[in-house]
Amino acid sequence: MEFVYNAILVLHFIGLAALLGGFIVQMRSPDKGVNPAMWHGALTQLVTGVLLVGIASAGLVSGEEVDHAKIAVKLVIVLIITVLAFVGRRRTPPQTALWGTIGALTLAEVVIAVFWN
Ligand code: HEM
Secondary structure (H helix, E strand, C coil): CHHHHHHHHHHHHHHHHHHHHHHHCCCCCCCCCCCHHHHHHHHHHHHHHHHHHHHHHCCCCCCCCCCHHHHHHHHHHHHHHHHHHHHHHCCCCCCHHHHHHHHHHHHHHHHHHHHCC
């Protein structure tokens, strides 16, 4: 199961790359908005995050403890990101506020993932 867990963790990083990359690539664009990379990245983070927690909570991977408070915060933030991305992808750019909020929340997720131990 450790292999599956690690494979999902790789997908978790690919989702992060898509979400943050989709945000960063528009930094200098006058038509900022939610692009497909951001939308798919948000969904990937939601799905892979929940799967990682599910596998770790079930005790299927040795040495992986689940911090429930940290996960709850990450989950709430990713749900907000996903709703904003869902709304933004249906609207015509520029959607600078939506784009900026998603970027800021994504950065917050990375900081929480790394610093909250
Ligand atoms: C935009 C959303 C997210 C971002 C940017 C993100 C980012 C990251 C990053 C950078 C890591 C590696 C650092 C570390 O291991 O501490 C990580 C690990 C992890 N994330 Fe996320 N995450 C997101 C959403 C979620 C969600 C929603 C969940 C759970 C519901 C989740 C669960 C986990 C778990 C369990 C790990 C630990 C993997 C391990 O070290 O074995 N993540 N995340």
